[in-house]
Amino acid sequence: MKIIVHRGAEEIGGNCVEIRSGKSRILLDYGSPLPKTGPETGKNIETDPEEAILNIPGLYDTSPNPILALLISHTHLDHYGALLARPINPGIKVFMSEIMEDVARITTKMPRDGKKLPVGINYFRRGHKFIIGRFVITPYLMDHTAAESFAFLIESEGKRVIYTGDFREHGNKANAFKQFLAANMGPIDAIITEGTQAEVEKGPTEADVMGEIETRVKGHNGALYFMCAGQDIGLLTSLAYLAKNTRRYLVVDGYTALLLERVKGLALKQGVDLKIPGLETEFLRIIRTTATQRIYQLTEYTETFSRMRPKLFGWDWVRDNLDRLIIPVRANSQLWVDEQIKDLGGGTFLYSDWETYTEEAGMSDTLEWFKARGLTDIPMPTTSHAYFSTIRKMVENKKPRYIVPINTGHAEKFTETFGKRARLLKNGEEFFLD
Ligand SMILES: [Zn+2]
CATH class of the missing domain: 3.40.50.10710 (Metallo-hydrolase/oxidoreductase)
Known part of the structure; x- marks a missing residue:
């Protein structure tokens, strides 16, 4: 199995992670980069939605090894916004929960000239396994500030990868995180985890x-x-x-x-x-x-x-x-x-x-x-992202061979804590799980 973080490895937002197994390819999230602020005004600058587009083979054109599916973890724009920028190859199945689709549809209809979600979204449900090509996927509900947010367990070739999406354990869905920890997933090879708030060791609920x-x-x-x-x-x-x-x-x-x-x-x-x-x-x-x-x-x-x-x-x-x-x-x-x-x-x-x-x-x-x-x-002192103590707890519980931090300005925290098990990737770098 191979992991490629197309975007989000070196910045917060704009997430897009590819997982490959043989010829099977899936994408996890397709977000827009965070809005830029003008250096003088301090205000958000309007950016062209097309700037969010990534040139990944098979995303807009055909590829000998097509992208089978795009799984969205939650409906914050930094995780699904690029999907709205330009219609992706219709052969790629887009997966969300039913609630996520509804929320995204309402949100995209608010501006008169709003961009449209693709039709025919496929639904996943928490805890229900589904199969895409050579992958078996299990979604887990997580505690975050979107209407619903999910982590994915991705299994293939006897290997297991967890993609956390955005999460925390100190919000109103703290129980979801408890259930995520309690779930017996088997030996984990890699956790791709967000680290937006990694500089905060621990904070209040x-x-x-x-x-x-x-x-x-x-x-x-x-x-x-x-x-x-x-x-x-x-x-x-x-x-x-x-x-x-x-x-x-x-x-x-x-x-x-x-x-x-x-x-x-x-x-x-x-x-x-x-x-x-x-x-x-x-x-x-x-x-x-x-x-x-x-x-x-x-x-x-x-x-x-x-x-x-x-x-x-x-x-x-x-x-x-x-x-x-x-x-x-x-x-x-x-x-x-x-x-x-x-x-x-x-x-x-x-x-x-x-x-x-x-x-x-x-x-x-x-x-x-x-x-x-x-x-x-x-x-x-509130945040929609995990304190480092929560990330630590997750790593101690799931015991992954590798920890791949994304969406963080504090990658050193991961190397200091997890040593060689922390794998810091560059955008586009291929990481083979042997
Ligand atoms: Zn989010």
Whole structure:
């Protein structure tokens, strides 16, 4: 078996990893590189989506050894964005979970000129093995801030490779990581692991952080503006608890409300009752942003939109009730905050000071905008990526012969800790598993 990290070996984001066994080839993730920031403005620069494209034989043309499948680990753009840039060879089967496809379809429909996902996505399900060419693949649900995120166990020629995707063990899906550790996978030859947050040895759980926030904001008046990516359903769930416990309203737009409803509905169909906020949540309110307007225009969501109607509140209501609101903000939210709310006096801005906010284009601009508004800032030690103690725990548990760190600026941490077992690869370098 052979591993080639086409992109992501030397940088965070833009992931694409190829696994070969004989003539069988598969790709793991096909992400866009992280958005660049202008050196002078400090703002995200619009990049041409075509820049995300990789020239891998068989991806857009034919190849004597065709790429059989592309497996997506989760629907953050740095893991699937390049798939949207240009249609790939239709012979390549694209695999996601059903929830991931739904979330990605909604997200790509939000801009009017949005890029389209390929039709005919194939589904995988957590824990269910499937076969592609000479590979046997098992997906494992992981704890991360996308709606769903998976690691893959890839078996072929008697060899086993784990690709972690993005993960952590301190978020709302900590149980998924426990199950991943408990799964008996047999002897592992290599773990390809993310190391985005490898410089942090250990940190608090998200529940700990939210508990502390609750104590701090209880009895405090004023709107709470929370940096929260659109797909971070775990954080939205924590914010719903915070709203309940501090007697506030959780205010979301139509896009977030739709995501919550769809994810909940699809999980129920699979027999899982997710404890996430939704349209039946008493203190949830939906505001009329352009995203909400866009959902209204998309006829495929008419039924859900009609159920949203009783929860829709106007801007007068928002301005009159600011003291009692929790408002998640993400890329472009500053536009409607500036236009409709205007007066941010007495408000508090909560954000992670460990996160670079690069998984959603434009998030870092939102962060800078709010930081410059003179609100009471509460930086939080939260991250969507594994602490090094978690990576260590995984390595001790799975005992791989090799550890291949990707998406990290701290590769030395891996060599210091795992010695020769750490295999630092360059983008495009071939690594044979003998
Ligand atoms: Zn991610």
